[in-house]
Amino acid sequence: MKKAEIVMTLMMAAFSAYLMWKSAELSVGWVEDEGPGGGAWPFWLSAIMFGTSVWSLIRCVRGASLPSQSDEPFMDDFALRSFLQVAVPLGIALALIHVVGIYFSIPLFMIYYMRFLGKHKWPLTLAVSISTPVVTFFFFDIALRIVLPKGYTEPMFYPLYDIFL
Amino acid sequence: MELLGNLADGFFIAFEPLNLGLMIVGVIVGLFIGAMPGLGSVNGVAILLPMTFLVPPTSAIIFLAAIYYGAMYGGAISSIMLGIPGASTAVATTFDGRPLALKGEADKALIGAAMASFVGGTISIILFTLFAPPLAKWALAFGDHELFALMMMAFATFVGLSGDDIPKTLFSICIGLVLSSVGLDIMSGEPRLVFFDIIGFMHGINFLVLAIGVYGIGEMLWTIETTRGEPAMSKAKVSVERVVSNLKEISNTWVTALMASFVGFFVGILPAAGATPGSLMSYGFAKTYSKTPEEFGKGKIDGVVAPEAANNAASTGAMLPMLTLGIPGSPTTAILLGGMVIWGLVPGPMLFIEQEEFVWGLIASLYAANLFAAVINIGFIPMFLWMLKMPFSILAPIIFVLCIIGGFAPTQSMHDVWLMYGFGVVAFLMRKLDYPLAPAVLAIVLGPLAEPSLRQSLLISNGDITSFFTRPISGTFMAFAIFLLALPIIKAVRARSANKGSASA
Incomplete structure (x- = not known):
């Protein structure tokens, strides 16, 4: 310490x-x-x-x-591991937003977190990681008109814009 | 009479369908956030503030205030059931709440906490309603000198009263103020502190970026590290008969609840103190003045009632300086204040004149939110117990996602999201080293108000610093500020002389 x-x-x-x-x-x-x-x-x-x-x-x-x-180490093995397992992938997820956009980066991060860190079953993992971005899309992109970054996947959203905006 | 008229108008606003709906949703969300270990009102309000851009300011603050309130109720749930505080404000609730749960009387503790929160909330809102208008009227006379002196006093409370490491507290205050000054200098219009000429710094650092970084990302990392393994949950039996007999016993604690409400409210007004020390102090008072102090800590209902009444009262108390003076009384109200700026309102005493609807709508909504929180809390105890079983590894990624979006939404730039991530990681590391972070969040909100008031007043008085001390109101504030800054030194000297005294005796 x-x-x-x-x-x-x-x-x-x-x-x-x-x-x-x-x-x-x-x-x-x-x-x-x-x-x-x-x-x-x-x-x-x-x-x-x-x-x-x-x-x-x-x-x-x-x-x-x-x-x-304090004689305790600043980060013991558990602390360091959990820190790296969460903070680094979160940084990767942010970097991915620039490339594939928030709607592909977020599900990937959630799948990683729930399936591999949380050891949850696939159906639950997929249900949460797919429904979260869907809700987000309707709340922010549609209701609030705050267009979240989509990177190179923007064209995939044009049909949705046509329907809802 | 004017007061009652205003309040009646406020109730009309608070009971508009949209506001009423948001209030109920806010209370439920708040109860949930408060109940989850690792999340308190400040985290909920910081992460959810960007969601409120959808509705008008009055509805937005009603929603956020309802979360604030709900979280104060909810904090008790995990303190009692899991033995770990749902929020730092509910630490004192574990002292007697946990033993009660282990004795199989969790329902008594839960209902006692809800009733106490209701009493604390109600008394503090009445005090708030009485104090706020005259205080705002008095503050109208404040000039730049007084405003700056007031802020100095607010910051000084952190040094004098918070009990944190002093150089680190000062550091935290200053870094918040410096971060708030990034961007264009408001007076000359020149860009400043544009690090590495990155264009994103030109629009300044939004307080939400720091708040979500600290209270979203940083708090999550902290919780992941500190809650190793899943805690064991107590069982709660709920039946009508038990509720009735519990209510009888709880009603005997009204003196405790009343005392704690007053203590909580007045402690809550102080920026550095707030709900956590307020509830600890009330617990201490309740124990000291009890006829049976030895029963405290072993499952006495008074030990649940006192801190819960106090933390709700403190959260209302913290709103008093926020609304009337523009100085937040707690980190949560600092974020609410920052939100008001985003919504285009100017915090401070003028609110009571220019934005009557907003102010009275909010005050009336507090009365209503308090009632809803109590009813929903008691009525849905089984549901909250079920929700507490939700694994953290599902909640955490959802919160991270909300942080990312919340960091992006106010300015719509990825620059801010990266900055938030950076602040979160650094905040986590600093917190491990005993740096207090609440002062930094308060400072970044107050910075844009403190700097112009200092520069204006120096300009008015031609660079004469003594003018802060010679003007009567500002001088009083400054004297208090200096007293607070000196308080740790006085304490240290006393402790040393007491040591010497005991050594020679």
Whole structure:
């Protein structure tokens, strides 16, 4: 835990420094007749972030923070496995949205999750993973007119648009 | 009298068929969300907010408020039946709710929780109705100085009262504020913090992207890791005779319920406190003032009544500053406030003048939603017990899908969906390291209001920072804020001197 906290505080300190540098693209000081410049607010807040990250780091090294007192690993085998089994496929599903669109990516993700992680039977898996996108389509694409991304499968939806829109 | 007139108008709005229907659906959805371990009102409201674009703002907030309410009732169900809190707000309910269930008196605990929630809800809404209009009227006089000082005070409550790691709390507040400033600088119109010149950052970071990332994706990852293995469920016997005898016993706890409602309401107003500490405090009070404190923790009905009355009261309390001042009293109300901005409403005291229908419709709907939640909760106990058996591995993918769509819908860009995914993963890792995340969500909602108010007031006073302290109202807020910021130091010094005292004695 302690190592993970040190890494996290260092990363956050670096991120804060980057934010400070990025905010400084706009004026961070006082602009005559305009008040504080456009970069001032994020700049000084990032400066506080940097300060608190260093503060957290010191507390961690001295063993004053809760995670630094814990002997448990940041991620044990179970945690790491369940994290990777969920977060990575979710990322893949997002990437697939760009290619095959949300209505093919989502069922694939749900089938993976329910069949292979949840060990549910095929009929249940298929029922849920097919009905969810159907409901979604009618709610968002039809009722709300929020057209969800379809990637290269867009032409397949033209007949549906013709009927419902 | 004007108050009653307004309230009557509100009831007409709340009972329009669309609103009434949404209210009932919202209560049921809320009960379900609250009952599922790992999901609470804040998750439900964050994930479902994009669905409300279909209906007008008044109906949308009635729906979301009903979810908020329902979730407070629902949280008790899994606390009692599974022994794990359905939401963090129902932690205290497990203390006595679980022992009652193990004794075979789950039905008593469930009905007690529902009745207490009803009492807590009703009392707090009455308090809300009485306090809100004068508070809004008073807040009308606020200028930029006062507004900014008020927000400082709201953030300071996190440092002073939440009990979380202090540097990490400050970090969380600041990162929320910085993220809210991405995009175009509202005053000069220049783009800023457009990371790597990615065009998606030009329209800023929608608060929903962070809220769904933290409370959808992050929370799911967290729940998957923490609930290892399926918990065992208790059995509940339900019959008319038992209900009648239970109601008699529960009605004896009215003093507890009343006390907890007041505690909950006033604790709920504070941004950092809210329903979880409110319910824990009420549990503590109930135990302290009980004639038989030794029975607490072993299955005493008062121990269920106190936290449940308090968490419902706190959720109404949290709405008071949200509606009257534009400062949310809890993460859930922060998301409601952000929703109001999306719907084109300006939060703050002017709502009571410009959007009377919206405000009074919402207030009246709270009375109604509270009643529906109690009736539906008690009437459908068997159904909720059946739903609790739903495996998490079916619920989780559905929630992930709702998150993806919810991240996409407000701005309709995949950029935001990726950002939400990133926030979710980082939020999960940060939460493991004891970073509080509620302050960041509150900050990203308040950021777009805090920055202009600071810059305007500095401009008005010509860069003179002392003007925040010399104006009477703003000065009072600032003094409170500084007191809250100093509170942990005062506590630490006291603890140290107490240690020394005991060592020398």
